[in-house]
Amino acid sequence: MALFLLGVIGVIMRRNVIVVLMSIELILNAVNINLVAFSRLYGDVAGQVFALFVIADAAAEAAVGLGIIIAFFRNRETVLADEMDLLKW
Amino acid sequence: MNPTGYFLDHLWLIPLFPLATAALMLFVGKRLPKIGVSVLCVGSVGLSFVYAVGAVLQLLAADPEHRVAQQILFEWLTPGAMQMSGGHLVRFVADWGFLLDPLSAVMVLVVTGVGFLIHVYSVGYMADEGGYYRFFGYMNLFMFAMLTLVLANNLLLMFVGWEGVGLCSYLLIGFYFLKKSASDAGNKAFIVNRIGDAGFLLGLLLTAVTLGTIRFTSLGLPESGGYSGILQSLEAAVHAGTLAYGAPALTTIALLLFVGAAGKSAQIPLYVWLPDAMEGPTPVSALIHAATMVTAGVYMVVRMNPIYQLAPFALDVVAVVGAVTAIFAASIALVQNDIKKVLAYSTISQLGYMFLALGVGAFAAGIFHLMTHAFFKALLFLGAGSVIHAMSGEQDIRKMGGLWSKIPTTARTFLIATLAISGVFPFAGFFSKDEILGRAFDRYFSLWLVGFVTAGMTAFYMFRLFFLAFSGYTRADEHVEKHIHESPPTMTVPLVVLAGLTVIGGWIGWPGSLGGENRFERFLEPVLAGAVSETGAVQIAHHAKATEYLLMLLSLSIAGAGIWLAYGFYRTKRIAPELVAAKLPRVYDLLLHKYYVDELYDALIVNRVKDLGTWLGLFDAKVIDGVGVDGTGWLARFVSKISMWWDKWVIDGLLNLVAKLTQLFSYPIRLLQTGKFSNYAMLILVGLVVLLAYYGRHMHTLLRAVH
Numbered sequence: 077m078a079l080f081l082l083g084v085i086g087v088i089m090r091r092n093v094i095v096v097l098m099s100i101e102l103i104l105n106a107v108n109i110n111l112v113a114f115s116r117l118y119g120d121v122a123g124q125v126f127a128l129f130v131i132a133d134a135a136a137e138a139a140v141g142l143g144i145i146i147a148f149f150r151n152r153e154t155v156l157a158d159e160m161d162l163l164k165w
Numbered sequence: 166m167n168p169t170g171y172f173l174d175h176l177w178l179i180p181l182f183p184l185a186t187a188a189l190m191l192f193v194g195k196r197l198p199k200i201g202v203s204v205l206c207v208g209s210v211g212l213s214f215v216y217a218v219g220a221v222l223q224l225l226a227a228d229p230e231h232r233v234a235q236q237i238l239f240e241w242l243t244p245g246a247m248q249m250s251g252g253h254l255v256r257f258v259a260d261w262g263f264l265l266d267p268l269s270a271v272m273v274l275v276v277t278g279v280g281f282l283i284h285v286y287s288v289g290y291m292a293d294e295g296g297y298y299r300f301f302g303y304m305n306l307f308m309f310a311m312l313t314l315v316l317a318n319n320l321l322l323m324f325v326g327w328e329g330v331g332l333c334s335y336l337l338i339g340f341y342f343l344k345k346s347a348s349d350a351g352n353k354a355f356i357v358n359r360i361g362d363a364g365f366l367l368g369l370l371l372t373a374v375t376l377g378t379i380r381f382t383s384l385g386l387p388e389s390g391g392y393s394g395i396l397q398s399l400e401a402a403v404h405a406g407t408l409a410y411g412a413p414a415l416t417t418i419a420l421l422l423f424v425g426a427a428g429k430s431a432q433i434p435l436y437v438w439l440p441d442a443m444e445g446p447t448p449v450s451a452l453i454h455a456a457t458m459v460t461a462g463v464y465m466v467v468r469m470n471p472i473y474q475l476a477p478f479a480l481d482v483v484a485v486v487g488a489v490t491a492i493f494a495a496s497i498a499l500v501q502n503d504i505k506k507v508l509a510y511s512t513i514s515q516l517g518y519m520f521l522a523l524g525v526g527a528f529a530a531g532i533f534h535l536m537t538h539a540f541f542k543a544l545l546f547l548g549a550g551s552v553i554h555a556m557s558g559e560q561d562i563r564k565m566g567g568l569w570s571k572i573p574t575t576a577r578t579f580l581i582a583t584l585a586i587s588g589v590f591p592f593a594g595f596f597s598k599d600e601i602l603g604r605a606f607d608r609y610f611s612l613w614l615v616g617f618v619t620a621g622m623t624a625f626y627m628f629r630l631f632f633l634a635f636s637g638y639t640r641a642d643e644h645v646e647k648h649i650h651e652s653p654p655t656m657t658v659p660l661v662v663l664a665g666l667t668v669i670g671g672w673i674g675w676p677g678s679l680g681g682e683n684r685f686e687r688f689l690e691p692v693l694a695g696a697v698s699e700t701g702a703v704q705i706a707h708h709a710k711a712t713e714y715l716l717m718l719l720s721l722s723i724a725g726a727g728i729w730l731a732y733g734f735y736r737t738k739r740i741a742p743e744l745v746a747a748k749l750p751r752v753y754d755l756l757l758h759k760y761y762v763d764e765l766y767d768a769l770i771v772n773r774v775k776d777l778g779t780w781l782g783l784f785d786a787k788v789i790d791g792v793g794v795d796g797t798g799w800l801a802r803f804v805s806k807i808s809m810w811w812d813k814w815v816i817d818g819l820l821n822l823v824a825k826l827t828q829l830f831s832y833p834i835r836l837l838q839t840g841k842f843s844n845y846a847m848l849i850l851v852g853l854v855v856l857l858a859y860y861g862r863h864m865h866t867l868l869r870a871v872h
Binding site for chain 2: 084087091157
């Protein structure tokens with residue numbers, strides 16, 4: 077739970093998008109620990125299997141997210157979240 | 166029984182062949198190889214010649230009085246009722262039809278025959294020129310127009326051909342259109358011809374309202390069809406007493422038509438375009454401006470001979486204009502130095518001869534001279550082309566000389582033509598010229614004298630040209646001299662064939678006094694019978710044989726005198742021409758500058774028309790542009806200004822108001838949209854927490870449901 081909250085705070089507070097991405101990884105890992113823990117508690121292996129899926133998904137998400145950041149950096153020469161205001165007119 | 170046969174039923178094909186290839190040249194000529202262009206264009210004219218010969222042979226098979234074949238393809242202008250000058254109504258019709266009688270037979274043979282030879286010659290002459298397909302396309306189009314003119318069975322269709330040849334003449338004179346003088350000459354020819362064409366058109370309309378028809382004759386058409394013709398209408402009118410010998414209406418028609426003829430056939434005062442027309446390629450000068458097109462006026466007058474025979478005053482005008490033109494042009498030709506200019510003035514002079522013949526009523530002699538002239542003048546021009554070819558484009562006879570042994574075929578054929586045009590026995594020109602002079606002598610001694618003197622001048626200037634070009638030593642530059650060469654066979658063969666025709670062509674008109682029977686005149690007789698034979702405007706006088714012999718001897722001797730003078734001046738140089746010129750400076754100057762006619766026309770007419778143009782231009786600039794166009798423009802701008810103001814403040818204002826209101830109401834919502842995703846993430850989190858807090862007490866139920 078502490079790990080999860082750490083991730084959430086990182087997502088919301090940090091300006092550097094790379095750190096935000098890392099925080100998302102933290103959230104995902106917190107979820108993973110939760111899944112594994114409850115899997116153990118209930119003696120059900122499905123939670124562990126699901127954790128494996130989440131790890132794979134996290135890897136893909138990180139790749140896509142980093143790709144977006146590189147593309148964005150080429151255009152705007154910044155990776156700071158508060159300078160990313162293209163959606164606002 | 167009227168003659169029939171395959172070729173007579175297909176008269177319409179004769180002009181169609183060259184039209185087809187002309188169209189082909191227009192559409193695909195650029196992509197065809199030269200050899201293809203040559204084969205197609207020369208071949209189509211050859212085919213026309215074959216069809217013409219076939220048709221004439223089938224015509225000859227009939228009795229002399231039935232030698233008329235007429236074929237109406239379709240009614241061209243929808244027939245309608247027309248009020249004649251007499252007040253009653255007739256059914257007027259202009260058809261698209263073809264007529265072959267002895268007169269058009271002669272013409273169609275000359276046009277296709279000489280035309281074919283000149284086409285063959287052009288293959289060699291134009292080989293190294295640009296626009297090869299364009300040249301042959303125009304030439305073929307010309308053949309189509311000329312054949313339409315010659316074979317037409319009514320005045321209006323003839324006028325179509327008449328304008329067609331005029332157009333082709335314009336196109337071909339201006340063939341080297343990048344040259345200013347060439348395009349100017351084309352314009353001049355076209356514009357001068359317009360004056361004549363206006364006369365033709367008025368004559369045509371007057372014929373229609375006077376006689377109710379413009380078809381030449383109804384002979385050769387089924388009698389049951391109710392066809393009318395000029396000849397038959399005239400006959401009926403004379404019998405009914407509405408039109409008589411010398412009637413003013415007929416004289417007017419004849420004079421108007423003669424204006425047209427004078428334009429096309431380069432007679433005073435409309436001859437000025439022909440010398441300039443020499444800017445075109447030499448085969449064009451030979452075909453159009455010597456052998457065929459310029460004789461169209463002569464042909465037209467002969468074709469309308471029923472009217473002319475009833476209009477003695479018009480005939481006298483024709484004779485005088487012809488005679489004056491003949492001597493006038495011949496005198497200019499005496500001193501010209503450009504080989505083609507000499508020939509051009511010679512052509513004008515010879516055309517004057519033809520009109521002199523027509524004017525004294527010797528229609529057959531006129532056509533006879535037309536034919537022999539087509540042979541020897543085409544030969545002279547083609548020979549001149551060959552000389553120019555050999556001299557690398559040099560046209561000044563003062564820079565030639567000594568060509569006799571260097572280009573033997575050209576030189577020998579040129580000599581034959583020169584003898585023929587000078588009227589030396591037994592070449593073609595002798596018979597036709599003598600016939601004309603004899604007939605002129607019967608009618609007006611003064612006109613005969615003019616023609617007689619002209620004959621001497623002709624012999625002089627032609628032999629002057631011949632001696633200067635071919636005898637003595639060359640006066641050309643060295644590098645020009647090195648390039649002198651005989652022309653290729655495609656050029657020399659037509660020369661030889663034409664030379665043959667120039668020698669024997671006159672024999673078909675061998676006069677009675679020399680033991681012949683003048684078969685040519687006999688052949689044309691049915692066409693020239695006139696509407697009313699007993700009026701006898703033109704009776705063939707049978708003077709004593711002694712007179713005829715004397716006249717022949719006189720013309721031969723004056724030709725001899727002309728030749729002898731030229732020999733003395735330019736061959737042996739016993740008399741220096743410069744001395745004569747120096748003794749008569751004013752005369753020489755006058756002749757050299759062609760009587761200053763071009764300058765006179767420029768001062769009197771051309772510049773006045775230009776002044777009018779300038780004045781009209783000013784009117785255009787000040788009144789039309791100033792008041793009309795600029796005023797309208799100002800008004801439009803004023804109206805648009807008002808419209809713009811309305812648009813800007815009222816229409817746009819309303820739109821902006823709506824937009825402003827929208828912006829105003831949306832302001833609170835805009836505050837939420839910061840564009841920063843961490844804010845959105847924060848909002849999502851807050852929302853989640855609120856939701857969890859609200860539904861938190863039900864959470865255990867939810868979890869139980871999961872299990």
